[in-house]
Amino acid sequence: MSLPATAANLPPGFIETQVGSNLSGTPTAMAFVPDGRLFVCLQGGQVRVIKNGSLLSAPFLSITVDSAGERGLLGIAFDPNFATNKYVYIYHTVPGSPPHNRVSRYTAAGDTAAPSSEVIILDLDNLSSATNHNGGAIHFGPDGKLYIGVGENANGSNAQTLSNLLGKMLRINADGAIPADNPFNNTATGKNRAIWALGLRNPFTFAFQRGTTRMFINDVGQSTFEEINDGIVGSNYGWPITEGPTTNPAFRGPIYFYGHGTSDATGCAIVGGAFYNPTVPQFPSSYIGKYFFADLCSGWIRVFDPNTGTASGFATGISSPVDLQVGPDGALYYLAQGSGGQVFRISAPSGPPARALNISGRSRIETGDRIAISGFIVTGNALKRIVVRAIGPSLGNLGVSDSLADPVIELHRGDGSIVMANDNWKDAQQADIEATGLAPKDDKEAALIATLPPGNYTAIVTGKNGGTGVALAEAYDADQSADSRLANISTRAPVGTGSDVLIGGFITGNGTGATRIAVRAIGPSLQQFGIANTLPDPRLELHDGNGALLASNDNWQDDATQAALIASYGLAPTNSLESAIAISLGPGSYTAIVADKNGQTGVGLVEIYDLQ
Numbered sequence: 001m002s003l004p005a006t007a008a009n010l011p012p013g014f015i016e017t018q019v020g021s022n023l024s025g026t027p028t029a030m031a032f033v034p035d036g037r038l039f040v041c042l043q044g045g046q047v048r049v050i051k052n053g054s055l056l057s058a059p060f061l062s063i064t065v066d067s068a069g070e071r072g073l074l075g076i077a078f079d080p081n082f083a084t085n086k087y088v089y090i091y092h093t094v095p096g097s098p099p100h101n102r103v104s105r106y107t108a109a110g111d112t113a114a115p116s117s118e119v120i121i122l123d124l125d126n127l128s129s130a131t132n133h134n135g136g137a138i139h140f141g142p143d144g145k146l147y148i149g150v151g152e153n154a155n156g157s158n159a160q161t162l163s164n165l166l167g168k169m170l171r172i173n174a175d176g177a178i179p180a181d182n183p184f185n186n187t188a189t190g191k192n193r194a195i196w197a198l199g200l201r202n203p204f205t206f207a208f209q210r211g212t213t214r215m216f217i218n219d220v221g222q223s224t225f226e227e228i229n230d231g232i233v234g235s236n237y238g239w240p241i242t243e244g245p246t247t248n249p250a251f252r253g254p255i256y257f258y259g260h261g262t263s264d265a266t267g268c269a270i271v272g273g274a275f276y277n278p279t280v281p282q283f284p285s286s287y288i289g290k291y292f293f294a295d296l297c298s299g300w301i302r303v304f305d306p307n308t309g310t311a312s313g314f315a316t317g318i319s320s321p322v323d324l325q326v327g328p329d330g331a332l333y334y335l336a337q338g339s340g341g342q343v344f345r346i347s348a349p350s351g352p353p354a355r356a357l358n359i360s361g362r363s364r365i366e367t368g369d370r371i372a373i374s375g376f377i378v379t380g381n382a383l384k385r386i387v388v389r390a391i392g393p394s395l396g397n398l399g400v401s402d403s404l405a406d407p408v409i410e411l412h413r414g415d416g417s418i419v420m421a422n423d424n425w426k427d428a429q430q431a432d433i434e435a436t437g438l439a440p441k442d443d444k445e446a447a448l449i450a451t452l453p454p455g456n457y458t459a460i461v462t463g464k465n466g467g468t469g470v471a472l473a474e475a476y477d478a479d480q481s482a483d484s485r486l487a488n489i490s491t492r493a494p495v496g497t498g499s500d501v502l503i504g505g506f507i508t509g510n511g512t513g514a515t516r517i518a519v520r521a522i523g524p525s526l527q528q529f530g531i532a533n534t535l536p537d538p539r540l541e542l543h544d545g546n547g548a549l550l551a552s553n554d555n556w557q558d559d560a561t562q563a564a565l566i567a568s569y570g571l572a573p574t575n576s577l578e579s580a581i582a583i584s585l586g587p588g589s590y591t592a593i594v595a596d597k598n599g600q601t602g603v604g605l606v607e608i609y610d611l612q
Contacts, residue, residue, distance in 0.1 A: 008315045008344070016346045019333065020055035023048055023341030029137065029323050030335045030343065031076045034083060036328055037111075040335065040343065043072035047090070049111050050343060060088075061106060061113045066095040069131025075138040077146065079174060087174070088113065089121065089146065091136045098126040101134055103148060103176075121176040122148070122191070125164045130154035133202040142213050145171050145179060147196065149203035149217065156240025159199050162188040167239065169203060169217065169231065171196035183234035199237035199251060205323065206231060207291070209275040216291055218270040219254075226270035227254035228293065228304060256304055256311060265302070265313070267295030272324030272334065279561040281584050282330030282348045285544045292332060294321040301334060307548070315346070328561070330584065360474040360505040361491025361606065365404050365463050369531055369603060372461040372493040374473040378454045380484030384477065387438050389425075390446040390461040391472040397441075400499065404469035407461055409446040414456030422446040423464060436478055454484055470500070490607040492526075495535045495594055497601065502594040504606035508587050515610060518571050520556075521579040521594040522605040535602035538594050540579035545589035554597055556580035569611060
């Protein structure tokens with residue numbers, strides 16, 4: 001009988017739930033189907049399916065394997081064109097005298113494999129009597145090739161020769177053919193030309209970073225160090241000559257390593273491995289681009305920051321984790337061997353969602369249509385107190401050259417009628433503005449406070465007497481307790497190059513959980529509103545408060561999942577060249593940068609939608 005699930009120790013606010021029932025076997029790997037189903041490999045030869053949160057009674061596949069020691073069914077991957085061809089790839093140990101590992105392809109027919117659909121893709125070298133160090137992870141890379149992690153079968157010399165496939169990272173075409181651009185095509189022969197990198201002991205797991213070509217390889221050490229290696233074509237990672245850090249120029253040392261032991265930062269076998277770059281992030285933005293990894297023996301999950309080369313704790317108390325995946329829902333899933341095999345889902349901090357509290361748009365202010373126009377929508381049932389500012393001269397203190405010398409701001413209703421205007425902020429409402437803590441630093445800068453009913457509003461920034469220069473237009477929610485909110489905030493302005501791109505900053509807060517945000521960069525479709533010289537091909541980047549890139553987009557339809565989300569929100573741009581990002585963000589400050597893909601200039605619009 002299966003034991004009850006044991007909860008891991010997680011950061012404050014994070015929660016976990018078991019997904020599906022206990023697996024009644026020894027799990028080794030898992031992978032998500034594009035439609036959201038989760039396939040789990042059991043060492044004994046079954047592939048189980050978790051669908052809509054439930055473990056299906058019938059396995060997807062049951063095959064005969066040699067499961068002695070570390071052998072068995074060890075890896076699974078889905079063809080990049082799975083939606084049309086339904087191909088599923090597995091890595092498994094074929095019984096025999098001697099046995100060997102194999103990559104096979106099956107065709108899915110719903111939730112089970114089509115009978116007699118196996119196609120042998122690659123047979124690896126015969127194994128010795130040693131039953132350990134088989135590797136087994138398989139993943140398709142961004143180049144559409146199938147990458148395979150293979151252990152050295154407890155024989156270190158295998159890792160340093162091109163005469164067999166053991167102790168290597170392999171790269172093949174989906175049909176098993178060997179790509180012509182593999183690094184050892186001219187020095188290896190036959191199927192050994194599939195070698196992509198060598199010098200590995202047991203690369204049981206590895207992962208690609210979504211949206212990039214970066215690969216991290218987890219190599220299980222012997223007695224001293226566990227390694228995270230930067231997967232780079234043609235590399236030799238040094239086993240068995242070196243383990244852990246090395247100064248030998250013949251080898252590529254790990255980008256991160258840890259020792260053996262029982263503390264919360266040591267272990268004995270690195271497993272799992274998942275970059276946090278989901279289509280729709282659920283975790284706080286500080287996790288974007290980080291790499292989760294686990295240790296089988298110490299039962300923890302840690303987070304590696306590729307930018308700093310350091311790792312920090314995330315979860316402890318897990319019963320023999322073996323694999324990690326970031327799901328299509330943005331949650332982190334871990335596969336554990338304890339209690340008969342279990343899958344757990346870790347979700348982000350709960351609590352009221354953060355709210356959009358501020359929008360700022362920095363751009364060059366000219367004349368005519370080439371001024372800054374910041375729009376916002378007040379939703380809800382109550383009046384909303386708003387502070388609007390136009391900043392120019394004090395930008396010089398931030399290194400901005402050619403700042404607007406004397407900005408003027410006007411606040412308009414949706415019908416175009418004016419609410420109020422201001423030239424120099426001390427001319428009126430000085431005491432009220434100072435009380436908000438938002439007083440501009442220069443007397444010539446403009447600011448006003450207005451209490452507004454729900455509706456559409458526009459703040460227009462110009463230069464006094466036709467002046468030009470770089471300025472910042474801002475709108476702040478000055479009454480966060482009111483039963484109303486800023487739901488859509490935008491800035492339309494000239495978009496140049498270099499420091500004259502359009503920069504839209506916004507702040508989320510007044511909550512602990514993440515809020516769904518959509519960001520758009522609009523250019524060509526502005527012509528229908530009579531705007532001349534629009535930005536031809538806007539490109540959008542979203543950064544966090546530390547400047548780290550969270551997401552980017554050129555044409556909004558390029559990513560099918562993102563496009564579907566944007567369309568479901570009713571925010572699909574009308575021109576395919578325009579850009580959009582859907583993302584969940586926790587409290588913090590963020591910056592959206594709009595520039596032209598090809599370095600051209602024109603009028604562009606950046607929009608931020610709070611979708612909670």
